[in-house]
Amino acid sequence: MQAGEARPGPADPESVLAALDPEQRQVALATRGPVCVLAGAGTGKTRAIAHRIAYAALTGVVDPGHVLALTFTTRAAGELRARVHQLAGRGAGLDRVQARTFHSAALRQLSHFWPRTVGGRPPAVLDSKVTLLAEVARRQRAGTSPAELRDLAAEIEWAKVLGVPPSDYPDEAARAGRTGPLAPAVVAQLYTGYEELRRERHLVDFESVLELTAAILAEHPEAAAQIRDRYRYFVIDEYQDVNPLQKLLLDSWAGNRDDVCVVGDPRQTIYSFAGATAGYLTGFGTDFPDATVLRLVRNYRSTPQVVALANQITGLAGRRSLAAQLRADGRPVAAGGTAPGGTAALVAQRPAGPAAEFAEYPDEQAEASAIASRVAELHAAGVPLGQVAVLVRTNAQTLPVEQAFAGLGLPCQLRGAERFFDRPEVRQAVGLLRAAAKSAGSDSAEGDSAAGGPAAEVRHILAGLGLTQQPPAGRGAARERWESLAALAQLAEDYFGGAPGDGLRGFTAELAHRSEIEHAPALHGVTLASLHAAKGLEWDVVFLPGLTEGMLPIVHAQTEDEIEEERRLLYVGVTRARERLFLSWPLARSTGSRRSRRPSRFLDGLQSRTRQAAALA
Numbered sequence: 085m086q087a088g089e090a091r092p093g094p095a096d097p098e099s100v101l102a103a104l105d106p107e108q109r110q111v112a113l114a115t116r117g118p119v120c121v122l123a124g125a126g127t128g129k130t131r132a133i134a135h136r137i138a139y140a141a142l143t144g145v146v147d148p149g150h151v152l153a154l155t156f157t158t159r160a161a162g163e164l165r166a167r168v169h170q171l172a173g174r175g176a177g178l179d180r181v182q183a184r185t186f187h188s189a190a191l192r193q194l195s196h197f198w199p200r201t202v203g204g205r206p207p208a209v210l211d212s213k214v215t216l217l218a219e220v221a222r223r224q225r226a227g228t229s230p231a232e233l234r235d236l237a238a239e240i241e242w243a244k245v246l247g248v249p250p251s252d253y254p255d256e257a258a259r260a261g262r263t264g265p266l267a268p269a270v271v272a273q274l275y276t277g278y279e280e281l282r283r284e285r286h287l288v289d290f291e292s293v294l295e296l297t298a299a300i301l302a303e304h305p306e307a308a309a310q311i312r313d314r315y316r317y318f319v320i321d322e323y324q325d326v327n328p329l330q331k332l333l334l335d336s337w338a339g340n341r342d343d344v345c346v347v348g349d350p351r352q353t354i355y356s357f358a359g360a361t362a363g364y365l366t367g368f369g370t371d372f373p374d375a376t377v378l379r380l381v382r383n384y385r386s387t388p389q390v391v392a393l394a395n396q397i398t399g400l401a402g403r404r405s406l407a408a409q410l411r412a413d414g415r416p417v418a419a420g421g422t423a424p425g426g427t428a429a430l431v432a433q434r435p436a437g438p439a440a441e442f443a444e445y446p447d448e449q450a451e452a453s454a455i456a457s458r459v460a461e462l463h464a465a466g467v468p469l470g471q472v473a474v475l476v477r478t479n480a481q482t483l484p485v486e487q488a489f490a491g492l493g494l495p496c497q498l499r500g501a502e503r504f505f506d507r508p509e510v511r512q513a514v515g516l517l518r519a520a521a522k523s524a525g526s527d528s529a530e531g532d533s534a535a536g537g538p539a540a541e542v543r544h545i546l547a548g549l550g551l552t553q554q555p556p557a558g559r560g561a562a563r564e565r566w567e568s569l570a571a572l573a574q575l576a577e578d579y580f581g582g583a584p585g586d587g588l589r590g591f592t593a594e595l596a597h598r599s600e601i602e603h604a605p606a607l608h609g610v611t612l613a614s615l616h617a618a619k620g621l622e623w624d625v626v627f628l629p630g631l632t633e634g635m636l637p638i639v640h641a642q643t644e645d646e647i648e649e650e651r652r653l654l655y656v657g658v659t660r661a662r663e664r665l666f667l668s669w670p671l672a673r674s675t676g677s678r679r680s681r682r683p684s685r686f687l688d689g690l691q692s693r694t695r696q697a698a699a700l701a
Contacts, residue, residue: 097139097142097143100112100135100138100139100142100171101113101135101139103131103135104131104132104135105128105382107127107132107378107379107380107381107382108128108131108132108135108380110378111132111133111135111136111378111380112132112135112136112138112139113139114136114345114376114378115136115139115140115143115145115146116145116343117342117343117372117374117375117376118342118343118344118345118368118371118372118374118375118376119344119345119346119375119376119377119378120345120346120365120368120369120372120375120376120377120378121133121345121346121347121348121378121379121380122348122349122350122365122377122378122379122380122428123347123348123349123379123380124349124351124379124380124381124383124428124430125349125351125352125383125385125386125394125430125655125656125659126383126384126385126386126430126622126659127380127381127382127383127384127430128380128382128384129321129347129380130160130163130164130167130321131167132347132380133153133164133319133321133345133347134164134167134168134170134171135167135171136319136345137151137153137168137178137181137319138168138171138178140317141177141178141181146316146317146343147177147316148177148178148179148180148181149177149180149181149314150314150315150316150317151180151181151182151315151317151318151319152182152184152189152315152317152318152319152337153165153181153182153183153184153318153319153320153321154184154185154186154189154318154319154320154321154334155183155184155185155321155322156185156186156321156322156325156620157185157620158185158188158575158578158579158582158594158598159578159620160185160321160322160620161183161184161185161188161582161583162183162578162579162581162582164183164321164582165181165183165581165582166581166582168181168183182315182583183582183583184582184583185594185597186294186330186333187290187293187294187593187594187597188583188586188590188593188594190293190294190297190333191209191293191297191590191593192585192586192590193297193300193311194206194288194293194296194297194300195589197297197300197304197307198300200307201300201303201304201307202300205286207286207287207288207292208286208287208288209287209288209289209290209293209592209593209596209597210282210287210288210289210596211596211599212237212596212599213237213240213241213278213289214230214233214234214237216278216281216282216287217233217236217237217240217274217278218233219281220274220277220278220281221233221274223277224273224274224277226266226270226273226274228265228266231265232265232266235264235265236264236265236266236271236274238358239257239262239264239265239271239275240271240275240278241291241358241359242262242357242358242359243256243257243275244289244291244292244295244329245291245327245328245329245330245358245359246327246328246329246359247328247329250272250273250275250276250279251272251276253268253271253272253275254268254269254271254272257271261643263640290596290597291329294329294330294332294333295329297333297336298329298332298333298336301336301337302336308336308339311336311337312337312338312339312341315337316341316343317343318334318337318338318341318343318344318345319345319346319347320334320344320345320346320347321347321348322347322348322352322620323346323347323348323364323365323368324348324349324350324352324353324360324362324364324365325348325353325355325360326360326361326364326365327355327358327359327360327361328359328361329359331364342372344372346364346365346368348362348365350362350365350366351398351652351655352619352652352655352656353649353652354615354616354619354649354652354653354656355616356645356649357649379428381428381429381430381431382430382431382433383430383431383432383433383434383659384433384434385434385622385659385662386432386434386659386661386662386663387432387434387435387436387437387438387662387663388432388434388436388437389436389437389438389439389440389665390432390437390440390658390659390661390662390663390665391430391431391432392432393440393658393665393690394430394655394658394659395429395430396689396690397651397654397655397658397686397690398651398652398655437663437664438663438664440658440665440666440667441664441665441666441667442667442668442687442690442691443666443667443668444668444669444670444671444683445668445669445670445671446670446671446672446675446679447670447671447672447673447674447675447676447677447679448481448484448630448670448672448673448674449484449488449674449675450670450675451484451629451630451668451669451670452484452485452487452488452629453488453491454668455474455485455488455627455629455666455668456485456488456489456491456492456494457492458627458666459472459489459494459610459625459627460492460494462625462664463494467624467625468624469494469495469496469608469609469610470608470609470610470611471623471624471625472610472611472623472624472625472626472627473610473611473612473613473618473621473623473625473626473627473660474496474610474611474612474613474626474627474629475613475614475615475618475626475627475628475657475660476612476613476614476615476628476629476630477614477615477630477635477636477638477653478614478635478638479498479614481629481630481635482498482612485612485629486498486612489610494609494610495608495609495610496609496610496611496612497608497609497610497611497612498612498613499611499612499613499614499617499618504568504571504605505595505598505599507568509549509550509565509568509569510568510572512549513545513546513549513568513569513572514592514595516545516548516549517542517545517588517591517592517595518592520541520545520588521587521588521589521591521592522589524587524588524589537580538576538580538586538587538588538591539573539576539577539579539580539581541588542572542573542576542588542591543573543576546569546572546573549569550562550565550566550569551566551569551570551573552566555567555570567608571605572595572605574605575595575605576591579591579594611623615653615654615656615657616653618656618657618660619656621660622660622661622662623660623661623662624661624662624663624664625661625663625664625665625666626657626658626660626661626664626665626666627666627668628654628657628658628665628666628667628668629668629669629670630668630669630670631654631667631668631669631683631684631686631687632669632670632681632682632683632684633681633682633683633684633685634681635684636650636653636654636684636686637650637651637684637685637686638650650686651686654684654686667687667690669681669683669684669687
């Protein structure tokens with residue numbers, strides 16, 4: 085174990101532990117060596133790991149400047165950094181803790197080391213694979229639709245995170261049972277052309293950023309030594325979402341150090357189709373046989389009614405193997421040995437709320453109209469529209485809901501980049517930001533933030549496009565334009581709050597990444613989102629429509645593993661709700677058509693058990 089130099093901390097680090105529950109306290113106290121935290125939905129994992137970092141720094145276990153906390157979204161990185169900063173007044177230099185996304189950390193290092201290892205200027209980050217693929221398809225005279233190009237981009241991403249070159253794609257895709265948008269040989273040909281054109285134009289996509297950074301560290305010992313001297317203490321959030329390329333880079337960063345804390349929930353593994361695997365989380369004990377394994381099971385987000393439904397979906401309802409050990413005297417849940425397997429039921433901590441509601445509708449239009457009417461009622465009763473979400477399996481399901489909301493004058497936002505990043509004002513803003521970043525030159529990889537504040541610079545640029553302190557009155561195009569610009573400004577605040585040393589180049593790369601993965605910033609109104617896009621978020625009220633066979637589970641989910649991933653998607657959707665939950669299904673697609681749809685198999689028995697629980701309450 086090589087933790088690096090230790091700094092003496094303040095005399096009372098115990099104050100950091102005061103606000104934690106017994107299990108969170110266990111996490112905070114486990115400051116050395118490999119640690120695996122199995123954290124159920126809403127159990128306060130961000131609080132636990134933030135306090136763990138603070139406690140380790142305050143007790144002199146680690147210099148905070150040696151800490152690298154890794155997340156998957158800018159929002160999560162900003163939240164973790166904000167929580168650590170809340171504790172910064174206690175001393176020990178906690179403001180020097182780095183909390184970044186994998187891509188942000190890798191891009192920063194790639195930009196820093198490229199001139200001295202490869203030579204010349206660093207490559208630029210590709211805005212979108214789709215744009216480049218469209219050009220490749222035209223060159224190869226391959227007829228492709230916009231939807232096929234998007235699916236092709238996703239297929240290339242899968243191949244690259246698994247290290248599959250174009251020549252091996254047909255065989256590996258067949259072995260994995262993947263059904264691409266085009267014939268495997270055509271995908272391989274377009275994949276080859278894409279890589280050639282990308283290199284020709286000195287561009288990197290987000291997979292290349294990780295791959296090239298890992299390659300530089302592997303081939304240049306002096307670069308690896310510099311990084312490993314800087315980062316000696318690792319915390320990785322959402323570890324069930326790590327893919328092989330991210331794991332490769334993480335191993336490159338850590339070297340032979342074992343001060344690695346991973347946090348995740350196997351029940352929220354929903355990105356297997358993109359190459360992510362929960363195997364790194366559940367197999368953590370294989371990599372580190374002496375790992376400490378801890379579990380967080382107390383759910384602070386949702387009412388007991390929502391928590392009970394979530395446990396029923398995952399088959400953990402009634403299991404008390406760990407939950408029963410929550411003692412009135414405050415003693416914590418047992419760690420359960422060193423094996424990271426064996427998830428436990430969530431234990432609700434909030435007061436009781438309304439039972440989940442189930443409803444069947446004749447068709448999708450009737451379902452959407454009922455949802456819109458219920459949202460209007462809730463809003464009239466005082467529920468903010470920003471605290472309401474409608475979560476669906478595919479983005480195509482949002483159209484009737486959008487139409488129903490428009491009919492009642494309810495503002496809504498579609499969470500996903502396909503619309504947000506294609507808005508004229510957003511494209512114009514991103515272009516100006518990119519030009520400003522280019523004129524400012526390359527950012528130093530590990531230096532301090534530039535004077536003046538890049539977030540303020542972003543807001544200044546957006547002001548030139550119409551961003552004002554107060555929004556225009558009423559609804560309409562002017563208000564929508566203002567909301568888009570305001571969302572970009574807030575995104576900049578979040579980004580630079582989590583990565584204060586970055587400049588505009590890093591922020592524009594983050595915007596490109598969000599566009600690539602369809603991750604739009606939050607706007608005003610009811611949120612419409614796919615279940616995948618909703619992960620990591622929460623609302624007071626959640627609607628889950630379209631719960632039919634063929635939609636959830638999706639029709640192309642055939643194997644047992646694929647079906648179970650679909651079940652986990654429903655679990656993720658349910659656990660987004662704090663107080664109220666509505667589940668529904670339409671029997672037909674449109675008014676007057678044959679009512680041939682069946683409710684999802686995942687709903688079997690849920691209604692009756694929900695009614696029984698309500699009767700006993």
